[in-house]
Amino acid sequence: MSQALTKPVTFDEFIEWYPADSQVRYELHDGVIVEMPKPRGKHSKIAGFGISVINDAIKLLNKSGIWFIPRESIVKTSEGKSGYEPDIIVLDETSLVNEPRWESESIIELADSVKLIVEVVNTNWRDEYYRKYSQYEEMGIQEYWIIDYDALGGKRFIGDPKQPTISVHNLIDGEYEITQFRNNEQIISPTLPTFTLTAQQIFNARL
Template identity: 65%
Template sequence: MVQTSTKFVTFDDFITWYPNTGQRYELHDGIIIEMPKPTGKHSNVTGFLIEELIFNIKQIGKRGIWTIPRESIVKPSNEKSGYEPDIIILNQELIINEPRWESESIIENAESVKLIVEVVSTNWRDDYFKKRADYEEMGIPEYWIIDYAALGGRNFIGNPKEPTVFIYQLIDGEYQVTQFKGDNCLVSPTFPDLDLTVKQIVQVGQ
């Protein structure tokens, strides 16, 4: 993760500036950040999860209604940040209310989102602190942190560190979290019939 400038910029400035180079950038509290290129293991885990989620979307009869875009930028309520999630599931029935989706792939309304997934990399603090807080404030109903390589702090994943998945569910405006390890099967409010363990995710990332 590389800070590209110390100059404070607005979200709109960030979108206007965003270059078409294939490199990913995010806006963190008014500062443009160049995101690290994902490793092969990170990409494998992300791809595996997308396949699993698409399968479950079909299983519950939401094919064509819930979709996973190739890329998008989420604009939190604070107007100072902009994130490009590893995975986001959008509700196509509500995305028509997004004024900037058609032209800029920008999501501003939590109602458009069913689920956001962040696969942890070296900038793990962003997933655990900054994004979690902003997604909660925005009202994103469900947020997963996939720490398949046990990179997060020991106060989150234990000592010794152990691969962990955190599922945050928005209840009365606040996130309630459940953590899963090893052979634990993930329990998701959005996908109640999900048959996926942390161990399976970790094996893909080895």
Template identity: 65%
Template sequence: MQVFTKAVTFEEFIQQYPENSEVRYELHDGVIIEMPKPTGKHSTVTGFLIEELILTIILMGKRSLWTIPRESIIKPNNQKSGYEPDIIVLNQEVLSNEPRWEDESIIENAQSVKLIVEVVSTNWRDDYYKKRADYEEMGIPEYWIVDYAAKGSRNFLGNPKQPTLSLHWLVEGEYQVNQFRGDVPIISPTFSQFSLTAEQIFQTISLT
């Protein structure tokens, strides 16, 4: 993961972001970060979850209302960061209130977001610490951390560490968390028709 040490503003970051780049970048507290290239397992888990979330959206009758864009940038309240989530589910009913969405794929309002998913890679601290705090402050209603390789610390995953899906949902401005492992069904406040277990998600990597 490459770090560009010169501090920049969010606007400078957006202006410098190369179009059609094969490399993903994020802005963390004014510093541009070149994100690690996804591994095959990371891509498999992410792709599987996108497919399952789309099926769930259809089952819930939200096909014309909720969408998963190919890419987007989240602008947190601190004005010094910009994240590109692995998966984001947007509410098309309120996207007209996002002045920068149509031309720049930038999301600034939590009301536009139904769910953010981060699939953990080598930079796991960003998902568990920084992004969690920023998404909470921003008011993102639901946030999943999918740690299929148990890379997070024992503070989060227990001892011994186990692959875990940590589901955060906003209650009175603060995240509550439920952790799912093994064959326990995942219960989502937003996606009531989502019926998989954590093991069903994690076992997809054994097929690659």
């Protein structure tokens, strides 16, 4: 992960700076614009498969046309110093009327607009386990998944010995409760009770 600019900027300055039709992904991390590794190879396959199977679960829940996965969006954090572009985000169409910048800039500021965020771990695993975890929790994002298909995260997060893990964070009384799934354990999602795949089925998408 390489920094695009080091001068602290505001969220609005970041959005104004963001190149139109950029082929590179950028995020704002505490006022610093950061060039993000573009999803490639295994990461890209996992994310693409995740979008497909989550869409299937949304259909089974009879939420098609109400919940959807946008091609791109930026989540503005509560303190306004960071902006993230999740690998997968499920939005609630009925709540977007309250998002003042959605139609013009694809910006999400309200937790009620978000049903689920999924991040696929890359070499910058600390972002998923530290930075985004705490800020999604602070925002009030109801459900947050971390898909760590190559067991890159620290041992404190995925155990010792490390093994591929999917961590599902569910917001209870303002704090995340974490349930982890490995191997052939079926993923349990409070938001998507129709989701029936196992962790291994998701990991196999990278092969």
